[in-house]
Amino acid sequence: MLxxxxxxxxxxxxxxxxxxxxxxxxxKAFEERAPRAYIQFSxxxxxxxxxxxxxxxxxxxxSDGVRYSREEYDRLLPLYNARQLVYEQDFPDxxxxxxxxxxxxxxxxxxxxxxxxxxxxxxxxxxxxMESQSGRAKLVYSDYFFRIDDRMEFxxxxxxxxxTELTEKFTRELSDQNFAFPxxxxxxxxxxxxxxxxxYFIIDSxxxxxHVKMVKGEPFVARxxxxxxxxxxxxxxxxxxxxxxxxxxxxxxxECYLISxxxxxxxxxPTPPYQKDFNELKIYxxxxxxxxxxxxxTGMTCLITDRDYQPIDSYxxxxxxxxxxxAGVIASYLFPFQLNLKIERSLFVYPYLQLSTxxxxxxxxxxxxxxxxxxxxxxxEGRTNLVNLxxxxxxxxxxxxxxxxxxxxxxxx
Amino acid sequence: xIRAIFYKEWIKLRWPVILLGFLAIAMLINVWxxxxxDIKFREAHIYWVMVITNKQLFYHSLMFxxxxxxxxxxxxxxxxxxxxxxxxxSLRLPLTDRLIILSMTSFGFLxxxxxxxxxxxxxxxxxxxxxxxxxxxDIFWTIFPWFLGGFCAYFLSATIIxxxxxxxxxxxVPIAYGLIHTFFLAMNAFGSNAYSYRKSLLFFILITIxxxxxxxxxxxxxxxxxx
Numbered sequence: 038m039l040x041x042x043x044x045x046x047x048x049x050x051x052x053x054x055x056x057x058x059x060x061x062x063x064x065k066a067f068e069e070r071a072p073r074a075y076i077q078f079s080x081x082x083x084x085x086x087x088x089x090x091x092x093x094x095x096x097x098x099x100s101d102g103v104r105y106s107r108e109e110y111d112r113l114l115p116l117y118n119a120r121q122l123v124y125e126q127d128f129p130d131x132x133x134x135x136x137x138x139x140x141x142x143x144x145x146x147x148x149x150x151x152x153x154x155x156x157x158x159x160x161x162x163x164x165x166x167m168e169s170q171s172g173r174a175k176l177v178y179s180d181y182f183f184r185i186d187d188r189m190e191f192x193x194x195x196x197x198x199x200x201t202e203l204t205e206k207f208t209r210e211l212s213d214q215n216f217a218f219p220x221x222x223x224x225x226x227x228x229x230x231x232x233x234x235x236x237y238f239i240i241d242s243x244x245x246x247x248h249v250k251m252v253k254g255e256p257f258v259a260r261x262x263x264x265x266x267x268x269x270x271x272x273x274x275x276x277x278x279x280x281x282x283x284x285x286x287x288x289x290x291x292e293c294y295l296i297s298x299x300x301x302x303x304x305x306x307p308t309p310p311y312q313k314d315f316n317e318l319k320i321y322x323x324x325x326x327x328x329x330x331x332x333x334x335t336g337m338t339c340l341i342t343d344r345d346y347q348p349i350d351s352y353x354x355x356x357x358x359x360x361x362x363x364a365g366v367i368a369s370y371l372f373p374f375q376l377n378l379k380i381e382r383s384l385f386v387y388p389y390l391q392l393s394t395x396x397x398x399x400x401x402x403x404x405x406x407x408x409x410x411x412x413x414x415x416x417x418e419g420r421t422n423l424v425n426l427x428x429x430x431x432x433x434x435x436x437x438x439x440x441x442x443x444x445x446x447x448x449x450x
Numbered sequence: 451x452i453r454a455i456f457y458k459e460w461i462k463l464r465w466p467v468i469l470l471g472f473l474a475i476a477m478l479i480n481v482w483x484x485x486x487x488d489i490k491f492r493e494a495h496i497y498w499v500m501v502i503t504n505k506q507l508f509y510h511s512l513m514f515x516x517x518x519x520x521x522x523x524x525x526x527x528x529x530x531x532x533x534x535x536x537x538x539x540s541l542r543l544p545l546t547d548r549l550i551i552l553s554m555t556s557f558g559f560l561x562x563x564x565x566x567x568x569x570x571x572x573x574x575x576x577x578x579x580x581x582x583x584x585x586x587x588d589i590f591w592t593i594f595p596w597f598l599g600g601f602c603a604y605f606l607s608a609t610i611i612x613x614x615x616x617x618x619x620x621x622x623v624p625i626a627y628g629l630i631h632t633f634f635l636a637m638n639a640f641g642s643n644a645y646s647y648r649k650s651l652l653f654f655i656l657i658t659i660x661x662x663x664x665x666x667x668x669x670x671x672x673x674x675x676x677x
Contacts, residue, residue, distance in 0.1 A: 165495065182495070195494040385649045
């Protein structure tokens with residue numbers, strides 16, 4: 038009995054390993070992926086311009102199908118190719134009635150993204166507090182980290198101990214503004230690779246947002262009322278010289294709001310169809326437009342708006358996802374399911390199970406028949422044969438290989 | 451009788467376990483000297499940023515210890531048994547073979563538990579001088595899957611060693627490798643992700659439990675005299 042169970046355990050482990058590595062090796066050998074199209078919106082012709090390289094070759098065309106050469110392409114996107122055009126001494130003085138100045142172009146060039154993994158990860162709940170007005174050009178980390186449970190505790194890294202003065206100052210300031218401890222969510226941009234620091238956006242237990250930063254060693258706390266009904270899951274804080282918004286907040290329903298510098302007003306961001314757990318959202322901006330791009334496994338949609346976020350135009354490009362390629366179809370016959378311990382849209386290690394289509398039933402049927410005939414060869418192992426059949430039924434090729442590899446105890450190879 | 455078996459196992463494992471204990475101490479000293487050097491010459495808060503924000507591990511080298519320990523303990527416990535067929539004699543003792551094997555593997559498992567606890571407690575104690583509780587929790591969640599991988603390495607190594615046929619042994623090695631690899635997936639290009647295994651720890655504990663039973667498959671094949 039134990040011997041039978043030991044064999045089953047071995048089979049379970051082998052199925053687990055095969056279900057991960059067989060598809061993995063298969064895809065490494067046979068996966069085909071077309072490079073993604075590069076989609077931009079031209080302020081010169083007011084149309085989308087797409088650069089694509091696939092089986093039909095490399096080509097550049099606009100949303101009406103008109104073709105362009107590489108040099109013409111550079112001129113359709115003067116803001117994006119500013120450096121190249123200046124190098125060629127062909128940079129326009131003005132565009133759309135606005136005088137073009139390289140510094141202004143750089144200042145208005147913003148990019149921000151929201152990746153599905155942002156909603157599927159854990160972080161260590163200690164945050165570095167930077168001095169936001171140190172009087173120095175370069176940002177440096179301070180010695181202090183904080184966490185917020187029943188008060189805002191500051192730690193000194195060099196002493197590995199609580200820094201009481203800062204703790205009391207900040208906690209008092211937060212309490213004065215009716216902060217409901219503990220904090221539910223803390224978002225910031227802890228890096229020194231930016232020109233200035235805006236500290237943290239913290240949501241308390243009563244769903245009120247606070248903007249907290251350290252100014253000349255003293256706490257700066259601003260209370261922000263979140264508009265009704267919005268439940269924020271994630272905030273990507275990013276400091277831009279443009280100082281239009283502090284960052285983008287994404288709600289549990291996948292709606293996006295920009296937190297503007299204008300008194301922390303929530304500006305609803307129009308997006309193309311976007312599911313926060315499956316799509317990557319990229320936000321680009323330049324002197325004239327805003328471009329919101331939603332990317333999935335099967336395509337991408339770009340939504341162009343003006344600087345006031347009024348939609349102008351949109352463009353969708355689709356491609357076959359892996360399951361729809363020839364290799365993918367064959368895989369659906371071969372593998373009844375695939376196990377992945379890591380996937381792109383999450384930072385957690387977890388047995389992500391991907392079931393195949395009904396195609397796999399063909400494979401399972403063939404293997405069941407083979408297993409049955411194997412069983413006939415060993416007539417006196419009734420129960421083992423039953424176990425084998427169940428294993429193959431449930432796990433297809435992985436189970437079939439396992440039962441072949443690990444014969445019942447008493448049999449020699 | 452079980453005490454006698456434990457004593458026999460202890461005689462086999464005495465030196466390997468002590469040596470592994472010293473290896474653990476050496477690894478701890480190595481890691482800690484590096485950390486202290488780094489904190490002295492960079493600043494403490496840069497180090498904290500590396501660990502908290504960039505999720506870099508300062509204790510990479512500890513990663514290898516559990517699997518090495520698991521394989522070594524299995525080796526020193528079971529190779530002498532299999533050599534010259536001695537296991538056959540052990541299994542003729544007046545106890546069920548289940549109990550005999552259970553005692554043997556329990557002893558090996560408990561030795562590993564002791565070693566891993568020693569490493570964990572030592573490391574957490576040292577870390578508590580320099581880092582706050584949040585980082586210590588993260589350390590635990592990062593190291594624990596490695597320990598589970600070490601246990602799987604022990605059980606599967608025992609299975610491979612006891613398995614009588616070479617063909618099966620050769621088949622088991624890549625399967626064991628693939629399985630153990632799944633416990634070390636939280637490492638990415640520049641470090642580790644905090645609490646990566648948080649959602650699947652029970653699953654991996656279950657896998658380890660399944661792995662523990664596979665030893666009996668090899669033992670039973672050994673007993674039946676499979677060539």
